[in-house]
């Protein structure tokens with residue numbers, strides 16, 4: 001260990017925080033400082049999330065997420081912060097994440113661990129909490145074995161903002177990180193740092209390395225069809241009523257082009273309706289181009305910055321025997337630039353169902369506990385534990401033991417659920433030698 005690092009660590013010991021020189025330590029040790037919370041989703045091919053309607057029972061308290069956040073921004077605007085957060089994680093790792101509806105059943109209780117038909121695997125709600133918390137995420141399977149796994153509860157008593165502190169996107173990224181299996185990082189710049197230190201609307205290398213440890217990176221292109229010459233021929237998939245359905249598309253990045261071709265069948269009524277669907281399949285922002293046999297563009301449909309969408313372009317006056325190319329890609333770089341999609345082509349008037357998602361159903365299983373917290377706690381014990389942990393955070397906020405950041409949340413009868421909490425900056429930060437690194441609130 002060189003002297004600078006040693007001196008830094010001495011200084012750290014004196015002021016009882018590691019927050020001042022994590023970068024030096026990272027360079028010295030070249031180790032991953034992010035942690036995993038020990039959970040992950042059994043079917044990463046399709047992890048779903050949903051917004052719980054207000055009134056949804058969260059441990060006896062009705063969710064008021066919409067009421068609180070609608071006062072910050074229009075519903076679609078604040079929801080887009082969560083959608084983007086999910087897409088930000090999907091953009092760097094090997095899973096698809098997608099929004100589904102939510103019927104408002106109580107959080108917790110009996111139901112599937114994954115793919116419960118009533119709501120998303122990760123449900124997003126909100127209740128007013130102690131001001132030390134910005135929110136918490138119930139840990140993903142198998143730690144929580146039921147439908148509560150991965151659910152996110154925002155502290156609706158905080159002062160939320162968009163593009164300012166406390167920034168909804170920054171915290172949404174952090175909570176989704178927990179819901180996907182990430183623990184906390186010792187790197188202050190990482191989104192998965194224990195405290196909200198400043199607005200962090202993107203992932204740091206430490207976050208990316210951590211999520212890839214759990215799910216692997218974005219998969220390699222499963223098909224070799226990056227040019228018109230190597231286009232996959234969809235014609236054999238056309239049914240007797242002039243309909244084609246293809247469910248195996250995947251875009252790996254903004255620069256990944258997926259080429260297909262199709263020949264107009266004799267059953268056509270003269271129109272060719274081409275649909276690219278990532279809705280219900282992934283957070284890909286789709287871009288669809290229809291191109292004629294001379295490789296001249298006929299038209300396109302695009303859903304930029306929409307994380308999971310269905311876009312359609314219709315060509316009229318098609319005649320049997322003509323061949324068209326279909327180019328499927330992503331609408332932008334960054335979040336939304338990768339993910340699963342399907343293609344639908346309809347040459348007639350018969351209805352054509354959307355691409356059905358993969359079956360990702362996992363039945364409820366017993367909770368497994370985490371980090372030594374295997375015992376059941378009563379609500380009274382839980383409150384005592386929470387108070388003790390809050391006190392420890394306040395006294396020793398640089399501690400890197402991920403276990404003590406886990407809180408137990410009593411949702412239903414008989415058992416607690418385990419959650420990772422994101423904490424507001426401790427007041428002590430304002431007295432550190434570099435206070436400007438932390439935004440005061």
Ligand SMILES: [Zn+2]
Pocket residue numbers: 174178184192193194420421422423
């Ligand atoms: Zn956290």
